[in-house]
Amino acid sequence: MVTFQDLIDADERVEPRDDMPEAYRTTLIRQIAQHAHSEIIGMQPEGSWITRAPSLKRKAILLAKVQDEAGHGLYLYGAAETLGVAREELLDALHDGRQRYSSIFNYPTPTWADMGAIGWLVDGAAIVNQVPLCRCSYGPYARAMVRICKEESFHQRQGYELLHTLAHGTPEQKSMAQDAVDRWWWPSLMMFGPPDTESTHSAQSMAWKIKRHSNDDLRQRFVDMCVPQAEILGLTLPDPDLRWNAGRGHYDFGEIDWGEFKRVLAGDGPMNRERMAHRKSAHDEGAWVREAARAYAARSAR
Amino acid sequence: MIDALEIGDDCLVLSQRLCQWVTRAPTLEEDVALANLALDLLGQARLLLSRAGDEDDLAYLREPAQFRNCLLVEQPNGDFAHTIVRHLLYSDFLFDLYDRHPGDDVAAKGVKEIAYHRDYARLWILRLGLGTDESHRRTTAALEALWPFTGELSQPSPFVLDVLREASLAVPDVAQREGGRRGEHTEHLAPLLAELQVLHRAHPGARW
Amino acid sequence: MRLWEVFVRPRRGLSHVHAGSLHAPDAELALRHARDLFTRRQEGVSIWVVPADQITASSPDDKESFFDPAADKPYRHPTFYELPEGVEHL
Numbered sequence: 001m002v003t004f005q006d007l008i009d010a011d012e013r014v015e016p017r018d019d020m021p022e023a024y025r026t027t028l029i030r031q032i033a034q035h036a037h038s039e040i041i042g043m044q045p046e047g048s049w050i051t052r053a054p055s056l057k058r059k060a061i062l063l064a065k066v067q068d069e070a071g072h073g074l075y076l077y078g079a080a081e082t083l084g085v086a087r088e089e090l091l092d093a094l095h096d097g098r099q100r101y102s103s104i105f106n107y108p109t110p111t112w113a114d115m116g117a118i119g120w121l122v123d124g125a126a127i128v129n130q131v132p133l134c135r136c137s138y139g140p141y142a143r144a145m146v147r148i149c150k151e152e153s154f155h156q157r158q159g160y161e162l163l164h165t166l167a168h169g170t171p172e173q174k175s176m177a178q179d180a181v182d183r184w185w186w187p188s189l190m191m192f193g194p195p196d197t198e199s200t201h202s203a204q205s206m207a208w209k210i211k212r213h214s215n216d217d218l219r220q221r222f223v224d225m226c227v228p229q230a231e232i233l234g235l236t237l238p239d240p241d242l243r244w245n246a247g248r249g250h251y252d253f254g255e256i257d258w259g260e261f262k263r264v265l266a267g268d269g270p271m272n273r274e275r276m277a278h279r280k281s282a283h284d285e286g287a288w289v290r291e292a293a294r295a296y297a298a299r300s301a302r
Numbered sequence: 303m304i305d306a307l308e309i310g311d312d313c314l315v316l317s318q319r320l321c322q323w324v325t326r327a328p329t330l331e332e333d334v335a336l337a338n339l340a341l342d343l344l345g346q347a348r349l350l351l352s353r354a355g356d357e358d359d360l361a362y363l364r365e366p367a368q369f370r371n372c373l374l375v376e377q378p379n380g381d382f383a384h385t386i387v388r389h390l391l392y393s394d395f396l397f398d399l400y401d402r403h404p405g406d407d408v409a410a411k412g413v414k415e416i417a418y419h420r421d422y423a424r425l426w427i428l429r430l431g432l433g434t435d436e437s438h439r440r441t442t443a444a445l446e447a448l449w450p451f452t453g454e455l456s457q458p459s460p461f462v463l464d465v466l467r468e469a470s471l472a473v474p475d476v477a478q479r480e481g482g483r484r485g486e487h488t489e490h491l492a493p494l495l496a497e498l499q500v501l502h503r504a505h506p507g508a509r510w
Numbered sequence: 511m512r513l514w515e516v517f518v519r520p521r522r523g524l525s526h527v528h529a530g531s532l533h534a535p536d537a538e539l540a541l542r543h544a545r546d547l548f549t550r551r552q553e554g555v556s557i558w559v560v561p562a563d564q565i566t567a568s569s570p571d572d573k574e575s576f577f578d579p580a581a582d583k584p585y586r587h588p589t590f591y592e593l594p595e596g597v598e599h600l
Contacts, residue, residue: 001574017570040330047325051318054502054510055358056348059321060341066324067337071547074330078531081513087533088511112501144530151551162510170508278325286328288440289382290511292433293535297512299432300536329511331532331543338546425538 008209013139016082024208025083027201028138030099031210032080033090037101039073040094041275045109046118054112061158062115068155072148079140095280103261104187106269113166113173113180119159121181121188121226127152128222129192137209160229167234174234181230182238189253190261192219223251304399304406307360308483310350311371314361315491316392317343318498319379328382335422339389342415349408362502366492367485374451376482376491380444383430383437387444390423394462395455424465431469438470446474453478513562514540516547518554526558534559 004020007013014020043066050066053059077087093099104122109115130152133145166177193199193215205211213221223242230237241254263269320340327333351357374392379385397416400409430437445466452458466473481487502510511533517526529548534540540559548554568576584590593600 015570017567019570043325043333050321050324051497052501054362054505054508056314056344056351056361058510060344060348063321063324063337063341063344067334067341067550070330070333070337071550074334074532074547075530077330081531147530165509169510170505172505173508282326282328285326286332286382288434288436289328289332289430290535292437293429293539294511295433295437296429297536329533331534331539331547334546335543338550422542425542429535429539 008137008207011209013142014137015139023204024210027205027208028141028210029080029083029085029090031205032076032083032141033085033093033099034101036073036076036080036090037094037099038105039069039076041101041105041279043069043073044275044278045105045107045271046115049109049112049115052112053115058115058162065119065155065158068151072151075144075147076141079138079144082140091283095276095283097267097276100265101275102191103264103269104191105275106264106271107183107187108271111176111180113163113176114184116159116163116166116177117180117184119155119157120163120229121159121184122191123152123155123159124226125188125191125222127156128218128225132212132218135209135212141210160233163235164233177233178235181233181235185238186256186260187264189219189223189256190258192216192222194258194261220250223253227251304350304403304409305370306350306353308370308372309396309399310347310354310360311369312375312392312396313343313347313350315369315371315494316375316388317341317347318494319375319385319388322379323385336385339419339422342412342419346408346412346415349411353408358502362499366487366495369482369485369487369491369495371482371487371491372451372454373479373482373488374448374455376488376494377448377451378490380447381440382426383440383444384447386423386426386430387441387448389419390427390462390465391448391452391455391458393420393423394459395452398456398459420461424461427465427471428469431466431471441469441471445471446476449474450476450479454480454482511535512540514544514559515562515565516540516544517558517560518544518548519556520554522555526556529553531562537561 004014004018004024007018014024046062046069047066050059050062053062077090080090081087090099094101109118127149130145130149134142134149136142136145163177163181166173168174193202196202196214196216199215202211202214206214226237227242227244239254241252243252245252264272267273317340320336320343323336324333324340327336347361348357351360354360372392374388377384377388393416397413397420400406400413400416403409404413427441430441432438463473512535513531514534514537515531516529518529519526529544532540532543532547534543537559541557544557544559549557580586
């Protein structure tokens with residue numbers, strides 16, 4: 001009889017109906033649900049700019065991108081449902097605060113340049129996090145991530161292109177771009193989670209091959225990618241300690257304000273309340289539509 | 303001939319309305335669906351406006367009275383029933399228009415998209431009309447609010463009348479309004495355009 | 511809302527392949543949601559949707575009795591057979 005541990009040791013995928021430790025199942029549900037919620041809440045900071053996009057081409061791009069995020073949320077809820085939990089339960093847990101979403105989405109998007117900074121930095125950080133998840137030990141999660149990573153490659157590029165255009169535009173556009181990068185740089189570094197010394201779930205998740213690399217390793221990989229990209233943009237990353245360390249073969253960077261991370265995570269970010277209120281009101285206002293569709297389906301089934 | 307400015311403006315304004323649904327739809331699946339409708343219409347708007355001039359100059363630099371869209375598409379989203387009724391009525395008109403112009407390349411591409419839109423609206427009208435008392439009541443209210451704006455288009459086709467009958471919804475008996483094609487709009491267009499144009503106008507001559 | 515499994519035929523000549531799942535109140539909307547969700551980038555030319563609770567699946571507990579017995583029957587594969595030198599098209 002092949003056991004769960006045999007599968008993990010052999011680098012095989014665990015599939016929905018296989019025996020698995022209860023803690024593996026609940027860890028996955030928590031992580032996949034948080035990931036799905038992040039896609040859905042993550043539509044809001046960008047969604048509010050679709051109607052104000054400054055050209056019709058940019059409007060189409062942003063609309064397609066935000067639509068993808070809804071799609072990615074759905075792929076992930078689907079993956080979570082294979083673990084025996086219903087999407088409704090997960091949405092309830094989001095709505096009453098028992099489950100979280102990435103705190104990056106609790107920052108506001110006051111200018112159009114934020115669409116560029118989100119694409120370049122936030123989606124860039126997400127991709128660095130997500131690519132290893134394509135090899136995650138749980139089959140449905142890994143498959144959802146393969147699809148998501150494939151689709152997301154355009155998200156980061158459109159953000160970079162958008163910022164590049166602003167950085168080479170009028171002086172107002174350039175300062176808008178720099179301001180957005182100043183505001184999003186540190187929060188995007190926080191997206192990789194707490195330092196390895198303080199990460200509570202990391203060791204177990206690595207042993208289960210849900211996670212493949214440590215938070216700090218991924219963060220370093222991201223910084224190393226961004227520095228030359230920022231140079232080509234002609235924008236500055238807001239960290240005076242950022243410099244090449246030939247000995248390590250990596251960029252050194254400054255201390256992250258983990259106090260801010262914890263405050264935002266705990267619900268005290270600039271936009272936490274707005275994001276949840278918006279999400280809940282959409283859900284509540286849609287109740288009569290869902291009810292009508294259910295009633296129609298029941299009537300047709302008779 | 304399809305009037306590039308009239309139909310281009312219709313598609314642009316209706317797409318902008320649908321963009322306002324993003325993150326607010328009744329289900330996540332519906333969020334994806336409404337965004338798809340918006341993307342189709344935005345694509346058609348860009349092709350048509352480009353025939354009439356520069357798409358961005360036309361979209362961002364005209365005043366409300368210079369827009370030639372019909373009054374129906376500028377009506378607010380209201381609840382989901384309003385949005386679906388508006389979509390049924392407009393896609394019915396546009397489908398017939400495109401269908402009558404097979405030699406026009408935008409119509410030839412657009413007719414496939416709009417056939418899907420019209421069918422999609424039909425499915426929802428049936429569910430809302432026959433679903434619950436509340437959905438029937440809301441859909442009736444939406445029909446009464448939006449039917450006055452059909453006079454400016456061709457009259458609703460037998461397709462629409464059949465859908466309403468099947469959904470046990472009555473055709474409202476209400477006075478008709480028109481004026482959009484002459485630039486005489488309802489009060490709803492100006493705020494919609496203000497939002498659409500605000501950033502572009504704040505940076506004259508900038509590239510995006 | 512009911513859970514549906516979605517199968518997409520990527521191109522003519524290929525079989526439908528499981529793409530994922532979604533929620534819909536009924537089959538007609540399930541099909542349209544599947545179109546929007548799984549074929550936004552021309553990934554398909556045909557879609558099936560099946561209510562998830564209508565699928566009967568083999569159990570992982572039966573995996574050994576179901577699938578292992580096939581392992582010791584190499585004579586079902588052409589590589590089992592030795593051919594004399596020089597034989598072609600066989």
